[in-house]
Amino acid sequence: MRYLHTMVRVKNIEASLHFYCTLFGMSEVRRIENEKGRFTLIFLAADEDTHKATTEKAPCLELTYNWDEEDYTGGRNFGHLAYEVDDIYATCQKLMDNGVTINRPPRDGHMAFVRSPDGISIEILQKGESLAPAEPWTSMPNTGSW
DSSP states (O other): EEEEEEEEOOSOHHHIIIIIITTTTOOEEEEEEETTTTTEEEEEEOOHHHHHHHHHSSEEEEEEEEOOOOOTTTTTTEEEEEEEEEHHHHHHHHHTTTOEEEEEOOTSSSSEEEEEOOOOEEEEEEEEEEEOOOOOTOOOOOOOOO
């Protein structure tokens, strides 16, 4: 398993970049604009992690800016932790066998979400190429929120 990023929702990109980059000393390493999903993702890295964050896409802080205004309450501005695993199906099966609910099953062989005992959302990503779709994951519905 490898730590990838932590996601935090932001209301103002400029104010957030001023804080994290100008004042706190982090650097922007990549940006994704998604018109269909109406969001912008900005990945930041600490100075000592910039090279690794650029070449290996980790470790990063992901700032998520949703284009439609939303007031984040109840800790919703903190999004999730993300980890990359060698076999997403085996990881999800182990978690499920031990009583963990798979909130967003890995139907695509690439991404799943679970929650920690404290309700923290955790994204699990398949290392490398996505695995071929397989049961029981393909037909498993989402449960709860992530």
